[in-house]
Amino acid sequence: MxxxxxxxxxxxKPTHWYNIAADMPNKPQPPLNPATRKPAGPDDLSPIFPMGLIQQEVSTEKMIExxxxxxxxxxxxxxxxxxxxxxxxxxxxxxxxxxxxxxxxxxxxSHKPNTAVAQAYYNKQEGVKKVITETGAGQWGTALAFACTQLGLDCEVYMVRISYDQKPYRKIMMNTFGADVFPSPSNRTQAGRNVLAEDPGSSGSLGIAISEAIEMALKDETNKYALGSVLNxxxxxxxxxxxxxxxxxxxxxxxxxxxxxxxxxxxxxxxxxxxxxxxxxxxxxxxxxxxxxxxxxxxxxxxxxxxxxxxxxxxxxxxxxxxxxxxxxxxxxxxxxxxxxxxxxxxxxxxxxxxxxxxxxxxxxxxxxxxxxxxxxxxxxxxxxxxxxxxxxxxxxxxxxxxxxxxxxxxxxxxxxxxxxxxxxxxxxxxxxxxxxxxxxxxxxxxxxxxxx
Amino acid sequence: MxxxxxxxxxxxKPTHWYNIAADMPNKPQPPLNPATRKPAGPDDLSPIFPMGLIQQEVSTEKMIExxxxxxxxxxxxxxxxxxxxxxxxxxxxxxxxxxxxxxxxxxxxSHKPNTAVAQAYYNKQEGVKKVITETGAGQWGTALAFACTQLGLDCEVYMVRISYDQKPYRKIMMNTFGADVFPSPSNRTQAGRNVLAEDPGSSGSLGIAISEAIEMALKDETNKYALGSVLNxxxxxxxxxxxxxxxxxxxxxxxxxxxxxxxxxxxxxxxxxxxxxxxxxxxxxxxxxxxxxxxxxxxxxxxxxxxxxxxxxxxxxxxxxxxxxxxxxxxxxxxxxxxxxxxxxxxxxxxxxxxxxxxxxxxxxxxxxxxxxxxxxxxxxxxxxxxxxxxxxxxxxxxxxxxxxxxxxxxxxxxxxxxxxxxxxxxxxxxxxxxxxxxxxxxxxxxxxxxxx
CATH class of the missing domain: 3.40.50.1100 (Rossmann fold)
Incomplete structure (x- = not known):
């Protein structure tokens, strides 16, 4: 058979993560600070991410333990x-x-916990108490909720309103893993309140939810923000x-x-x-x-x-x-x-x-x-x-x-x-x-x- | 670590299933034909089950390949x-x-496919074309649908009406595995029609769904019935x-x-x-x-x-x-x-x-x-x-x-x-x-x- x-x-299991930036013939161009249009450095990111992750974001080391x-x-x-x-x-x-x-x-x-666990770990290392994120349909929020409960961190998730209403299973999964989940736009942030003032019935968007999560992360230095894709x-x-x-x-x-x-x-x-x-x-x-x-x-x-x-x-x-x-x-x-x-x-x-x-x-x-x-x-x-x-x-x-x-x-x-x-x-x-x-x-x-x- | x-x-993997009947100090008492109250034999079961499964039902062999x-x-x-x-x-x-x-x-x-695959196999061996069953919340129906699609058999499932309406995900899983799913009571059987005549809004029960599945299995000799638990x-x-x-x-x-x-x-x-x-x-x-x-x-x-x-x-x-x-x-x-x-x-x-x-x-x-x-x-x-x-x-x-x-x-x-x-x-x-x-x-x-x- x-x-x-x-x-x-x-x-x-692999002992290291593989950093493709080390091998790329043309290195990725740097991100730019939107105000100055100058390359954004670690300091631009440190209010919302722990330094352990920022170092990985800009690393050119090939293998990271x-x-x-x-x-x-x-x-x-x-x-x-x-x-x-x-x-x-x-x-x-x-x-x-x-x-x-x-x-x-x-x-x-899904694959999302591979990074959720790593992100929760580096946040915990630097004394962060709560990790805050946004989620659309809920896969990423569920992964981060799981990672935070494993590492003893609080987790707060801003879930796009329309998904919050239409996909209740994902919200309950996040609750089961101990996370607090709020529909976005919410009244908890200025960004959310601004949207609701203009459109009380707003069904939300990932963009709004990101703004809410970042705003909450900036409010307290024991909070940080986490993202489920895109970044290095x-x-x-x-x-x-x-x-x-x-x-x-x-x-x-x-x-x-x-x-x-x-x-x-x-x-x-x-x-x-x-x-x-x-x-x-x-x-x-x-x-x-x-x-x-x-x-x-x-x-x-x-x-x-x-x-x-x-x-x-x-x-x-x-x-x-x-x-x-x-x-x-x-x-x-x-x-x-x-x-x-x-x-x-x-x-x-x-x-x-x-x-x-x-x-x-x-x-x-x-x-x-x-x-x-x-x-x-x-x-x-x-x-x-x-x-x-x-x-x-x-x-x-x-x-x-x-x-x-x-x-x-x-x-x-x-x-x-x-x-x-x-x-x-x-x-x-x-x-x-x-x-x-x-x-x-x-x-x-x-x-x-x-x-x- | x-x-x-x-x-x-x-x-x-194990090469044989283990039949505990061989080792039990007191053997299980026989099922009885409800009309005669005499022990029910293989012939009582052959209209709805294939002989390969009936032989296992009454076997005292310790290991079955x-x-x-x-x-x-x-x-x-x-x-x-x-x-x-x-x-x-x-x-x-x-x-x-x-x-x-x-x-x-x-x-x-869940564990249900362990028996669903075996049951579909013995049905196929004996020339059965369609396997019919009932399901409550849908775990068993999903398992049988999967088993039948793997073995090239048709599968028909009578799903208790209230679950059909309240747990649509399980029904769609069965459809995805190629099964036809009907809410029970249905108009497809006498048993279903009798219930609907008395109570057109009936939310159904596992008992009614079993009756419908058995009735459909008896209608055509290329159809058989399957059960997801209880039997030996x-x-x-x-x-x-x-x-x-x-x-x-x-x-x-x-x-x-x-x-x-x-x-x-x-x-x-x-x-x-x-x-x-x-x-x-x-x-x-x-x-x-x-x-x-x-x-x-x-x-x-x-x-x-x-x-x-x-x-x-x-x-x-x-x-x-x-x-x-x-x-x-x-x-x-x-x-x-x-x-x-x-x-x-x-x-x-x-x-x-x-x-x-x-x-x-x-x-x-x-x-x-x-x-x-x-x-x-x-x-x-x-x-x-x-x-x-x-x-x-x-x-x-x-x-x-x-x-x-x-x-x-x-x-x-x-x-x-x-x-x-x-x-x-x-x-x-x-x-x-x-x-x-x-x-x-x-x-x-x-x-x-x-x-x-």
Missing amino acids: ESRKIFLNESE IPDEVQDIYNIWRPSPLYRARGLEKALDAPVKIYYKYEGVSPSG HVLLHQTVIGQEAEKQLEIAGDYPDVIIAPLGGGSNFAGISFPFIGKNITEGKNTRCIAVEPASCPKLTQGEFLYDHGDSAGYTPLLPMYTLGHNFRPAAIHAGGLRYHGASVLCSQLLKDNLIEAVALQQLECFRAGITFAQSEGIIAAPEATHAVAQVIREAEQAKKEGTQKTILFNMCGHGFVDMKAYEDYFEGVLSDHTFSDNELKTGLEEIRGLQP | ESRKIFLNESE IPDEVQDIYNIWRPSPLYRARGLEKALDAPVKIYYKYEGVSPSG HVLLHQTVIGQEAEKQLEIAGDYPDVIIAPLGGGSNFAGISFPFIGKNITEGKNTRCIAVEPASCPKLTQGEFLYDHGDSAGYTPLLPMYTLGHNFRPAAIHAGGLRYHGASVLCSQLLKDNLIEAVALQQLECFRAGITFAQSEGIIAAPEATHAVAQVIREAEQAKKEGTQKTILFNMCGHGFVDMKAYEDYFEGVLSDHTFSDNELKTGLEEIRGLQP
Whole structure:
């Protein structure tokens, strides 16, 4: 009988996070202070982040040691399994070997705790009592709530009002992990009160929620702020995924020709691909790494590489990234984790330098792929994760047409148990694909041209 | 760093299911045909079950080989991990070692697929095209839907109306695995139409749903019926859990003093405990095995050992079991899998012979235990599974009081991602404990005294 899963022992986990900045031929350009348009330094970030994370944010050291206490909490679910997708291979009947890392085994059900635990740890090291964040659909908030309860920190989450009302399960998960969750906009902050004064029924946005979380973090020096993607240190922490996958593939006697992952901010894609991109750069390997974005939020394939804010309100430093403009409002697709206007600085620079590829896929194709995956592999994928499966199917069909062999690795970044409404909408035929009118994508970009240095 | 998880390789999975009937000092009494009150034989069951399962139902062979095709599908999630509960141990600070099997890694999120895959396999072997079942909250229906899609069978599920309306996520999971799901009572069967004629707004019951599924299974000889607990062959298939746990504990150098699992019909409890009870009987081991039932459905602790029907409508053979009477209507607790009036024949006989113990716990204590478990171990347990955790905490506190060492093993039979409403109700204070009035439990028992042979 052919095996389906490859496990590592806890003692075989990576000992270090991998920092791709050390290997990149063109280093990422620095973030800019929005007031001065000068490079932003550690001091610009220290009011909201602990110094341990700021050091990682700007580090060019190649390998950064993972602290013991973080490793001990990682052991709750890591190393995650690597699956050989025998069911999917059979369903596709193509000349491909398909492997996937399954990050849905984590406490919150996705890859997010890999960085949440690390961030909570460095906050605790510096005497922080409470970590504050925002969350959209709730994956990131759940991960941070879990990490804080493990490390004995308080956790406060500003959850976008419309998700707070429509996705109550995620809120209750955060409560179960001991976090306080407030719908945003709230009356607890000036930013929230300003919005509510203008629009008492506001359904909120990630931009507003970020503003509220940052404002609360600045109020008390024992509080800090945390972010779940986009920043360099967040991507760094996720590289345990790719490093484990490499060891597991070695056990299987394989090495990937293609790596595929969805890209929202970039941490999921970075997590599985960066260790392999490093080998492409330093060891002459030749793995294609494909970031998959939703056709309704196509910053990589239709955006531009420009300086832009990370948040809608324009409070964050200016980051050099592929973006649709920070005021771009993506359609309300169920893959909430992919509805972000920009891509992380590291992923953007890699795309600019042709070291990674990008494709944009429509949601109906992704849900069809998700159902094929559920029936063949027994895992109901989060809507974000179905984007990777859809691209895997495309690669397999291409290989069949060409008669070429391929080994594909992808990141099954989370399960969909809390997202079943998305599948229901698909079955009921109420979802549709997305097309933009001629000038629709230009507006957001025109708005930010004035921000360039 | 101390390890938290013990994995086995796929090739180390048990090769056989363990049939406790072979080792029991008093064999289970036979089921009776309700019309003749004579022992029911294979012929009584063959219209609704395939012969392969009927043979297992009546077998006294000690070890029954697991077919290769079943093993291959088991490999999707088995062997399941054994966790050393280091977080919970730290939270309890008692002289106990705590281990748990985690069955939430399965495709449906509980132990149910262990038998669903086996049942689908034997149906397929005998040319069955469609397997039909009922489901309450949806765990069993999801497991059977998954098993059928893996084996290329059609699957039809009658879901109790009130759950169909209140727990839409489970229905969509079944759809995603390719099953057709109908709310029960439905217009598709005479049994359903009869109920609807009297009460067009009926919210249904498991009894009605069983009747509908059996009626549909009898309509076409290429259809069969399937049950998710109670029957001997169902319990048999679950013994992979305990056999794996024994191997994993051996790796840890441990053997359990106490085993704890929730008991609804009995398959979860049987799965983890039967292999160890076998060693108690045949090798003089001395592991206490404790079945935990909800205080609102106390068949083991307050019911009687009598012949009774397995379903409310009285269509099934009479089974010798601890029961509250088949018309007993348990309170609408969230632990839907524990709301069953009787206990399986095998578990009942073992309790009668003092080979197992039973306790009944109130739900508020169980939810408190569930929150302690989530925060310390990172797993949000299904409401059913919190009953095991609560009893583990009692045992730990007892050990602390007595100053004795104990090694405890329990079955974390499923995650609670689709049950977050239960935790919300707990947090909002709308749940309460349950007490019975003096005669309340006697009525159901009086009704069935006339059924005795």
